[in-house]
Amino acid sequence: MSDVYSPPSRVQNGSNCSSMEEYQRKWKQSIDDPAGFWGEIAEEFHWKVPASKDQFLSYNFNVNDGPIKIEWMKGAKLNICYNTLDRHLEKRADQIAFYWEGNDPKDAGKITYAELHKDVCKFANCLKSKGVSKGDRVAIYMPMITELVVAMLACARIGAVHSIVFGGYSAESLACRILDGKAKVLITADGVWRGQKLIHLLEIAAKAMGMTKEKGHVVETNFVVCHLPRLNENAPDYDATINGLFDEGRDIWWHDVMKTASDECEVEWMDAEDPLFMLYTSGSTGVPKGVLHTCAGYMLYAATTFKYSFDFQEDDVYWCTADIGWITGHSYVTYGPMLNGVTSIIFEGTPFYPSNDRFWQVVEKYKVSKFYTAPTAIRALMKFGEDFATKYDLSSLKVLGTVGEPINPEAWNWYHKYVGGEKSSIVDTYWQTETGGHVITPLPGCTPTKPGSACFPFFGVLPVILDENGKELEGEAEGYIAFKKPWPGIMRTVYGNHQRFESTYFQRFPGYYMSGDGAKRDADGYLWITGRVDDMLNCSGHLMSTAQVESVLVEHSHVAEAAVVAAPHKVKGECLYCFVTPKDGMKVDDKVKAELKQLVRNKIAPFAMPDFIQVILTHCLVNRWPHSLFFFLFLFSGGPRVT
Numbered sequence: 001m002s003d004v005y006s007p008p009s010r011v012q013n014g015s016n017c018s019s020m021e022e023y024q025r026k027w028k029q030s031i032d033d034p035a036g037f038w039g040e041i042a043e044e045f046h047w048k049v050p051a052s053k054d055q056f057l058s059y060n061f062n063v064n065d066g067p068i069k070i071e072w073m074k075g076a077k078l079n080i081c082y083n084t085l086d087r088h089l090e091k092r093a094d095q096i097a098f099y100w101e102g103n104d105p106k107d108a109g110k111i112t113y114a115e116l117h118k119d120v121c122k123f124a125n126c127l128k129s130k131g132v133s134k135g136d137r138v139a140i141y142m143p144m145i146t147e148l149v150v151a152m153l154a155c156a157r158i159g160a161v162h163s164i165v166f167g168g169y170s171a172e173s174l175a176c177r178i179l180d181g182k183a184k185v186l187i188t189a190d191g192v193w194r195g196q197k198l199i200h201l202l203e204i205a206a207k208a209m210g211m212t213k214e215k216g217h218v219v220e221t222n223f224v225v226c227h228l229p230r231l232n233e234n235a236p237d238y239d240a241t242i243n244g245l246f247d248e249g250r251d252i253w254w255h256d257v258m259k260t261a262s263d264e265c266e267v268e269w270m271d272a273e274d275p276l277f278m279l280y281t282s283g284s285t286g287v288p289k290g291v292l293h294t295c296a297g298y299m300l301y302a303a304t305t306f307k308y309s310f311d312f313q314e315d316d317v318y319w320c321t322a323d324i325g326w327i328t329g330h331s332y333v334t335y336g337p338m339l340n341g342v343t344s345i346i347f348e349g350t351p352f353y354p355s356n357d358r359f360w361q362v363v364e365k366y367k368v369s370k371f372y373t374a375p376t377a378i379r380a381l382m383k384f385g386e387d388f389a390t391k392y393d394l395s396s397l398k399v400l401g402t403v404g405e406p407i408n409p410e411a412w413n414w415y416h417k418y419v420g421g422e423k424s425s426i427v428d429t430y431w432q433t434e435t436g437g438h439v440i441t442p443l444p445g446c447t448p449t450k451p452g453s454a455c456f457p458f459f460g461v462l463p464v465i466l467d468e469n470g471k472e473l474e475g476e477a478e479g480y481i482a483f484k485k486p487w488p489g490i491m492r493t494v495y496g497n498h499q500r501f502e503s504t505y506f507q508r509f510p511g512y513y514m515s516g517d518g519a520k521r522d523a524d525g526y527l528w529i530t531g532r533v534d535d536m537l538n539c540s541g542h543l544m545s546t547a548q549v550e551s552v553l554v555e556h557s558h559v560a561e562a563a564v565v566a567a568p569h570k571v572k573g574e575c576l577y578c579f580v581t582p583k584d585g586m587k588v589d590d591k592v593k594a595e596l597k598q599l600v601r602n603k604i605a606p607f608a609m610p611d612f613i614q615v616i617l618t619h620c621l622v623n624r625w626p627h628s629l630f631f632f633l634f635l636f637s638g639g640p641r642v643t
Helices: 020-032 034-042 080-084 086-092 113-129 146-158 171-181 201-214 254-260 295-309 327-340 358-366 375-382 409-419 498-505 546-553 590-603 627-636
Strands: 057-060 069-072 096-101 108-112 137-141 161-164 185-189 192-194 197-199 221-225 251-253 275-281 289-294 317-320 343-347 370-373 399-402 425-428 463-466 477-483 513-521 527-532 536-539 542-545 559-569 573-582 612-615
Touching: 020 034, 034 295, 069 295, 080 086, 080 146, 080 295, 080 327, 086 113, 096 113, 096 146, 096 358, 108 113, 113 146, 113 254, 137 146, 137 171, 137 201, 146 161, 146 275, 146 327, 146 343, 161 171, 171 201, 171 275, 171 289, 171 590, 185 201, 201 221, 221 254, 251 254, 275 295, 275 327, 289 295, 295 327, 317 327, 317 358, 327 343, 343 358, 375 409, 375 573, 399 409, 409 425, 463 513, 477 527, 546 559, 546 573, 546 590, 573 590, 590 612
Parallel strands: 096 343, 137 161, 137 185, 161 275, 185 221, 221 251, 317 343, 317 370, 370 399, 399 425, 573 612
Antiparallel strands: 057 069, 096 108, 192 197, 275 289, 463 477, 477 513, 513 527, 536 542, 559 573
16 A cells, blocks of 8 residues: 555644535535535625526436536626626735746736736727627737736636647647637737747747638638737847737737726626636647537636645745646646635746756745646756755745646655745646546645645545446446536536537546546545547647657658657656557658658647658558557557656
8 A cells, every 4th residue: 555644733723624524515515415515615706696506507417318408507707807807906906916027037017906807808998999799709829927817817707718828838728729619809919938949939820820811711800919029138139029920911010909908897797607718628639629618607616626736825936837828737836726815826937947947936925835747847947956946945835736637656755845844735637638526636724645646535525436338347447537517617518519528528438527547446536537538649738649750650651651650758757659560661760750840849838749750661551450459559569768
């Protein structure tokens, strides 16, 4: 049996949930009486029209009984922007909402709840002036700056549906998402520094808008934040990012319109099941799917998971290192923290610039109490030794979270010992874009933890382990992890394609939401996530489909067929190992391999670039063979040596 770590007394004392008995009581109530449990939590927020108990939850998880349907609090009216900002102004107007920490340590800023409220109202009016109204889709492609939070909350304020695209994605990936959502407006920036690399965001955005125009969809307005010129003097060559790129008929400088915009803007009161945002995630077909989340359920779940998973306290300084372009940034940089009125950090940089101790510099600088990052980052930092962490005062830390992939015990123990000083709770959270928030997680003040285990279900979540035939397995078991009941934050559909929603998540095991992951339950009831069970891989916390990468590889003139599998990687967790078959008369040499890697980087994103490309000289009908067969070949050949 794995070592078990009890919650530290400094975390347990005064915790929002301080014993396993209390956790079990609350969890049971959330399963047996969801209206009573979530209804009590709902009273903490502002509702234009409260929910009625008789319409609190309606759902169908069984495709054999009709269309899949999930509805929480139907008939209630609210606005999530009002609850993140307006609701706090009486008590928190002058409290710091966000510290902004730039890529360069010399670049920093802060914004209060009152200042953020004014900026959100101003930009909401800017959106309205360009014809944006309730239900319209707005694409956002921005760096980690406070304007990104302003943009998404402004959309929420007027009922527009925001679709945020990670700023590391390529022009083609951005275009695909704009086109699918039929976004009428784009919000971007001139560029951003990542370490020592300048990323020309406006250039990428302009290329993407050109692609959508060729396919019949015109982005009417593009708001551009002039970010680079305001950085410190050590940030060179920023003018080059806008030369020849600014379209006067389409592009508008953010600062120009904000000067004259009113700082008063009434909220649009939304029905509980109105769309709030869509966020694209990779699908097993290679075509991204727009995961759609709605207003009321997502608000309750993001707020509650944040409160309990990180044990929110009034004096917290909280830092989630994730980019807002991912679901972690939506739920645990913006909505969850702000709904609780916390002071947070928005971090533009990387863990390794200007030196490998940047994370710990920031923790000491702001006296961070709750910290949330990815196992990939932890493993990467481990390589440089514990001295990079221990030379800083990290005594303010009380809760250390991990997200994006299962954390291996070695990294867990290093994190606990050298970052937490063996005095902090480790919170290994399991969830997905589709779940909206944590579904399996320890609670810092009450859960005895095991390194590598996500531990127990969150409130409202009823997981099961299924065998190949869909039979529920009791006791110690390993199989597919699935869920029998909906929780408020679960996705409602795939934008524009409800059939895909049903077939992806509910078709294989009728009556259950299928996560696509495997899990095991140990003798003590602890849950351990074992990884994807479909044609997906998780590289540095970024979920990708093998089909998506394969489709890019075969675009090259020299490649006839391609197959992609996941290979283990000490830092990334998984990396891409690609098999390619050359076309007749063609040779895939080192030059072509480099071209293939760059093609994937350009078409998808830098994080998708393959680590290994292996040439198969005999036609193997790659696309007709199960990937497991190629993985057999991969193993038989000895596999890659990954460091």
